[in-house]
């Protein structure tokens with residue numbers, strides 16, 4: 001029986017790696033396989049550091065390496081590993097809603113295998129779909145399978161993935177490019193980080209399949225600099241995959257080649273916007289430009305380019321393995337955080353009610369408090385008020401409420417939250433991150449923040465609320481890229497669902 005210890009960023013920050021080393025030092029390898037394996041995210045991060053022993057998951061509440069290692073050594077000496085409970089730990093039973101209500105497809109191997117081992121990925125079906133696709137040698141069939149699966153982009157906008165792939169595939173010319181957007185800049189979002197840290201080969205397999213389907217020979221993986229562990233694991237995974245011919249020239253003995261380069265961003269939120277990201281890859285300043293032309297027509301170095309998000313690519317091997325019909329409607333990975341009892345990363349069927357995620361899986365608000373709202377979609381999204389918690393989480397239902405599902409960041413807010421202050425926080429974020437290229441965003445975000453601060457200081461009047469709303473629409477309609485076009489959304493969401501809080505600030509009942 002193997003011991004798995006989470007060594008992803010969250011548990012690592014609580015000593016997960018030191019625990020792994022201490023336990024590995026006293027646990028002998030079983031044949032070829034180590035008894036103690038460092039794995040990707042196991043889910044309930046707020047209970048970390050986490051240790052899994054067979055089907056049992058333990059929250060190590062007093063994570064001192066030496067006593068834990070001693071206790072393991074004693075259990076091994078008694079041949080009683082299966083009954084071992086780490087001292088001072090709490091068992092998180094498999095029936096716990098956080099674990100039970102998940103459907104881990106994208107995260108299937110995350111938390112199960114050593115993410116730094118290509119052999120471990122291969123032993124659990126890694127690169128199997130790539131091999132099948134190359135043997136079939138029918139790129140159009142792959143595009144069709146993706147289209148039939150109904151997969152939509154997980155980066156925020158929800159554009160149909162099959163349609164995007166078909167557009168790039170149909171572009172004339174022999175040279176095409178592929179980009180994976182791993183910039184993940186939304187506050188409270190850490191789903192893509194989880195995939196990259198926990199199962200990098202799944203992402204690489206999805207990218208290679210996509211490259212084959214659209215006819216791209218080169219690709220770029222654009223990762224934000226703030227993710228050093230993901231970067232290190234991806235670098236290792238790319239090198240291992242190249243060595244064993246799952247990337248590079250002549251993949252798996254075929255005539256297909258795909259060369260992948262990792263690029264590290266420099267910390268600008270706007271570089272997650274696809275045209276700014278492409279400029280950044282080209283070595284230019286990370287600022288956006290007007291579309292059309294879309295990257296599918298003119299992308300990296302002027303070539304037709306397929307750009308998708310990490311989770312979008314990571315879905316591809318799964319949907320091919322299951323078949324499009326069995327796969328639909330797929331799943332969504334969320335990072336649950338904020339004023340909630342249990343935070344972490346979870347994957348649920350698309351359309352799961354928000355209440356299930358926040359109250360059942362997350363345990364609801366902290367003791368003595370009530371949930372006021374859930375913020376989704378980061379600075380491009382808005383708030384779902386507590387009264388609407390039965391809303392199914394999918395692209396269209398959240399849009400109808402004036403927010404977006406976005407890339408999957410979910411921040412729970414309890415009844416101590418000042419919603420106007422929250423709107424001002426997001427506006428300050430957008431003001432800070434505006435690249436300054438277009439006036440409506442550069443100047444509009446400043447003015448919107450000033451108006452909100454004026455209201456918060458109780459120096460506003462009812463006419464300011466009208467101006468706030470007007471300015472929101474102007475910035476939305478006149479900005480060059482999605483950053484400015486979406487920046488007013490948190491304010492509009494507050495106007496829609498929490499207008500009374502704004503009215504109270506200007507002395508209106």
Ligand SMILES: Cc1cc2nc3c(=O)[nH]c(=O)nc-3n(C[C@H](O)[C@H](O)[C@H](O)COP(=O)(O)O)c2cc1C
Nearest residue numbers: 153154155181183184185272274308309312482483
């Ligand atoms: C300001 C801004 C930031 C963005 N940041 C990201 C990001 O971090 N990751 C991402 O995948 N998409 C991000 N997007 C969306 C991308 O522009 C693009 O739509 C996405 O990468 C396409 O992939 P998908 O179709 O798989 O979602 C951002 C958009 C805007 C306007």
